[in-house]
Amino acid sequence: MTASALIATAVQVVVVAAGGPLLLGVMRQVRARLEGRVGAGVTQPWRDLRKLLRRQPAAPTGTGWAFRMAPLLLMGTSLAVAAVVPLLSTASSLGTAADLFAVVGLLALGTVALVLAALDTGTAFGGMGASREITILALVEPTILVAVFALSARVGSTNLAAIVTATLRDPLRVASPASLLAAAALAIVVVAETGRLPVDNPGTHLELTMIHEAMVLEYAGTDLALVEWATSMRLTVLLGLLASLFAPWGIAGTGLVALPLALLAFVVKVTILGTGLGAAEVFLAKLRLFRVPELLAGSLVLALLAVASSFFLA
């Protein structure tokens, strides 16, 4: 664990924490402009967070430690994932823990904390959101792990830094059928995991359609700020992960010199992905909850095809 690795990790965490709300702002702004509205500006999510951080958190009747701990755990896992995933540099100080399965598991752990908190409130809304979120979580899992299989089979390791380094060394891999299919599968998964359209509508407050919003309904003040902040960080990390896996150019190696360039590349890549996602959401309607499994089954087929092609076309 060298000093430069430590600095790279710290920069990565700070960039994700600061950039998450900004990414959300960019996506909302893109959407507003495409819908013919002026929009609230890119920094609006940050202004919301500042406001929420000054407000008192609530302790609704009958809730306990599960409810109190969930925002902290959600934020904690998001920070840990931001530190582990190679977004700016492949030389993370937590490199040995940067296993794709572990990262997927940590993200799931954060979701589970929030789901348990929703159940702890004992309201119909909380249970509804929890039940729906956990269903999607369970169905997303196969696609993620099979896509990981496709990506790691040719590298011989599920370590993220190893996968990214191997792609950097042999850029043509990105254009292989296995890689393209896995990218498509993972893109669907990222949409489902982050609760964007067409799986969940982040802007809704209509009970029939809520998933994530129903779970966090009882939160207020600093708690809500943490949840919103962590959610935006998860979106950033997942988009950044997608970029690192399928377009790793610009990521710094062990040195610190390339770090500013890597930062620029990261910002550009994630902004492009976020803009694309925001623009796509304008043209999409939310799927019925029971159509979502069909979408996820489709993504699983893509992932299985990716593995098959990585074996038969290799």
Added chain:
Amino acid sequence: MNVIAWALAGACVLAGVGVLAAVAAPARVRSGLVGAATVGIGVAGLVAGLAASGGRSWQARLPDLLPLAGVQVVVDPLGGWFVAVTGGVLAVAALYGVGYARDAHATHEHGANDREAHGHGPGGRGVLAALPVFAAALLLVPAAGSVSTLLVLWELMAVTSLVLVLAEHRARPAVAEAGWWYAALTQLGFVAILLGLVFYAAHAGGDSFAELRAADPPAWVAGVVFVFVFVGFGSKAGLVPLHVWLPRAHAEAPSPISAMLSAAMVNLGVYGVIRVGFDLLGGGARWWWLLVLAVGAVSALYGILQAAVAADLKRLLAYSTVENMGLVFLGLGAAGIFRASGAPTLAALALAAALLHVLNHAGFKALLFTAAGSVLRATGSRDLDALGGLRARMPVTTALFAVGALGAAALPLGNGFVSEWLLLQSLVHALPAGGVVTAVAMPLAVAVVALTAGLAVATFVKALGVGFFARPRSDAAAAATESPPLMLAAMGILAVACGGLALAPAALAPVLSRAVGTAVHTPADPVRGGVTLHLAGIASTMSPLLTAVAVVAAVAATAVAVRLIARRVARRRAVALWDCGAGPPTARMQYTATSFAEPLQRVFDDVLAPQIDVDVTPHAESAYLVTNVAYHARVPDRVEHTLYTPVIDVVRRLGRLGPVLANGSVHRYLAYGFFGVTGLLLILAVTR
């Protein structure tokens, strides 16, 4: 005699003492004495198993103990692993059982019958006498060194466990039904093992495992032996479609017994397949292991799907056992395929993953079953739909259940994650080995493991979130009180063990290497490392401790940062729940376990085939006015329904033929005798 011999002899002596205590001791101290003896047996097993895992071995031949064949005992590192796991589970579950029974005695001062009627532990003489015998037999099965010894111990274990399962049969009719199912399937399994091993021994010309190992049976003989043995041991491990006894027996047995069955006894099915398939038969053909892989995958998926929609807490845990045994057999199948495909490093890794999962599963399942027992003791209910609000009333039990649930959900920071990670690593890196078969089978296996993991998360979130959090859904749940210290201490030991397994699995690496090496006959070193786990032949690494430290540090930093940023913010404000302006929501408005699992039930509608009846009773005068609507939803075990019902019907029909043949008429019986003897004489005359 070395330490293993002393420990095993001590266990046998303690079993005798326990039986004596159960028969002779006065009722007040009976269950305490028997429990203490069982704890001693468990500790002795732990000592023997650890010594064997540490590289010592011991064997003995006692020719006078059993007529004809004699008894042979061999303890090697592979058997030692299972002896240690069994011993640990037995010791802690028995300790918990002492608290369980004592508490029942304190709350109901009416003696044993009342205790049984309230479902509080086995109190009768017969049941208590069976407990130490069961414990000793369970411990000695992996130490058996010959076919006859194994079979005798196996049957002893099966019969005594049946007595234990039936402990509360006076209280609930469901117990008797569970007993029938268990008796039928466990005997079926025993017959399958008997046929397989006896056929093998006949070909090998000897009874001891050493002779079997030296024999090289023809491929078809080995295949037949393996299929029989797999059916027999698979029924004990609860593999689909032979699992039907498990959710009944494990749910209806008293909770400490449930823990022993679910965390220790099912493991012996795994042991049997490893011992015969890998050690004695030496690996065998690839189709054997493809069969094992397929059956394991189906069991894992089917088990966790049933668990995900179950509303009975103990039934949920029992189905989760089916799932975890399925995962273990999936690992065994993968190991066998790799071995047959010439990839010994990967085979060793998959086998190590399976063995480690056996241990992890034993840890968290014993914890979960004992915690479920505490809930049952405090509320009298296992129905998740009637629980809730236990977080405030049973805080320690809730926290301990959460530790177990984290392990069972295979999330990071839990112990289940480590072994599932190892399993996934062995599957993911299989492509270079074994051609098209592995290329098709392994991605599907990964998808199955992943879906299983996802559904396990949903299952245990349901168990914890609905069963323990939120507000109580019944008066019984609202009146719950925390368990006595002895029960909490036993569960605490299990929770600490789970934590240790989750954070420092590398400490087990040498033991694991020895056990795997014994099974595959070549020195193997599949897992190495200290803080970080390294794998042989694969570049992947994982560091459970580092991950845990990172998460804890991040959570602490967040908490401190929030304090600093929001310094001027006043303390948490108590508010009412959001009720849409319609008045405070009642406890009945909460999501129940059934409603929580409803989306999953709908998604997997075709597999689960739930039975939903809606009865609408209209008013007498008009069909448009409804007086009553009844809604019944049930998810029956579909395998049981479609596979066993026809078999049972046929057997029942055959049984009805009996009265027709034997209607009580003496003339008819005399005619049977006459024709029987004449027929026999005719046959003899023709054939000689």
